[in-house]
Amino acid sequence: MHPARHRSRVRLRAAALAAALGALLLAPLPAAHRAEAASTLTNTGFEADGTGTATPSGWSTYSAAGQNSASFTEAGGHTGGYRLSHWSSAAYKVETYQYLTGLTDGSYTLSAWVRSGGGQNSAYLALRNCGSAEQRTDLPVTSSGWIRIVTPVTVVGGACTISINSDANAGDWINVDDLTFTSGTTGLAVKGVDLSALKKSEDLGGTYRSSSGTTGDPVALLRNSGANYGRLKVWVNPADGYNNKARVLATAKRIKAQGMKLLVDFHYSDVWADPGAQTKPAAWSGHSYTQLRTDVYNHTYDVLNALKAQGTTADMVQIGNEINTGMLWPEGSTSNWSQLAGLLKSGISAAKAVSPNTQIALHLANGGDNTLYRTWFDNATAQGVGYDVIALSFYGYWHGALSSLQSNLDDVSARYGKKVMVAETAYPFRLDSEDAHENIIDLSSELVSGYPASSAGQTAWLRDVMNVVEAVPNGRGLGVIYWEPTWTAVAGNGWDPADPASGNGWENQALFDYDSRLLPAAGVLAHR
Secondary structure, eight states: OOTTTTOOOOOOOOHHHHHHHHHHHHSOOOGGGOOOOBSSOOOTTSOSSOSSOSSOTTOEEEOTTSOGGGEEEEEOOSSSSEEEEEEOSSOEEEEEEEEEOSOOSEEEEEEEEEEEOOOOSEEEEEEESSSSOOEEEEOOOEEEEEEEEEEEEEEOSSOEEEEEEEEEOTTOEEEEEEEEEEEOOOOOSEEEEEOTTHHHHHHTTOOOBOTTSOBOOHHHHHHHHTOOEEEEEEOSSOTTSOSSHHHHHHHHHHHHHTTOEEEEEEOOSSSOOBTTBOOOOGGGTTOOHHHHHHHHHHHHHHHHHHHHHTTOOOSEEEESSSOTTBSSTTTTBTTSHHHHHHHHHHHHHHHHHHOTTSEEEEEESOTTOHHHHHHHHHHHHHTTOOOSEEEEEOOHHHHOOHHHHHHHHHHHHHHHTOEEEEEEEOOOSOSSOSSSSOOSSOSGGGSOTTOOSSHHHHHHHHHHHHHHHHTSGGGTEEEEEESOTTOOOOTTOOSOTTOTTOOOSOGGGSSBOTTSBBOGGGGGGGOO
16 A cells, blocks of 8 residues: 555443443343243344334343333345344343254354444344353444344353344444354454564664553564564565565564564565556666566565575465556556466466465455456456465545445455455544644544544454454455554654655554554454
């Protein structure tokens, strides 16, 4: 992503009540509120009773404050005629649930289609009383398109409660429909962070602290928060000497030392490569197409072989960065797919020559644009380009709704039989700048509806993107990487490698705040 090109612009209850409610919800549900137990989930589409039913057939409703009417069926299902909704004109807490018995012990996954207007203290699906730790999945804010979310659990003892929960303010609402509870599990293999800006930041005096304020190694802080992958971009001969081979090798050692895996992101440029610019490195500027294929192979092999030689073999490699429109223009533009395919194949061949087990990712931006992805990957397939992973950039303030991301992920993973991942996402925790440079996202009008520019908004955004990727069918949702969490406002570490005076428009989307403390969103990296 080019950081300059896109510029535009609990309530707390009484402690005793919270504790009492928590104990109630975690305890086995009272028989008086429990429908007759069954071994399979019933009335999963809420079609049995029509509209206005507070306790749908097969389900039970519970509210400590007697607000059962906040749970009801109404017209407008995801597929059928009806759905379950939670809503009230007054603040409310309500749970709709089924208690299953006679289950075979093992792994299960709950799936549901949901919508939410947001604003609740909490709104989530839960699997509890299953003989193992309770599992939850929060509902994303999606007032228009439906989104499928999943929750996995291990059943021990043959029973489990499927639970739909709201702790909401007056007027807050959710819709739930088309649930399934089937054998199998889910989770994310990649929970990553892009650390490309880190070395320069530290060299210029940048420091990083834990959430409690203790100075520490940012790689370790992020690893301890749950990150298991580090991503590093490679430029060929950048003006400031950062993000080149030598710098990548140094930071790769730190990533691997923390027990994390490594994703290497080749830009094949001296500067930012993205859909709006794929500028050849200066050293390659006069080269023919045939020579460019050799350049790509040699550069890719050189960097990856050096990583392997120092014991930090790349686990995944991107051949190009946000290559919607191709790479190494004009020779590698999508206007000449045979030549673009040749360049991609050169990079892929080099990566596999160094390490046959390294995964190959092809990365586009605009992660909600299914037409773009079908067109691009249909061409790649027709040209015989071999790869392992479809990687997307998805920034909600530019790339559309979470429902569009899900539709695209689901479609391309099935259409091409590949695993998919969000290789770049981020969200602001505030709008104002720490330095004198205007932030890329600095207006409330630029934000995604339902996700404020706050610590809570940033946390919810990363959580919900991860939940969408986890829900990709057939286990093809690989994971999510947070873009540049350590790119804080440090003088000299701006967006232009050729201009030390350039500022940073990204510090309000880092995972360290303006006091250099680790933000709560980092904890989402511990996603199951």
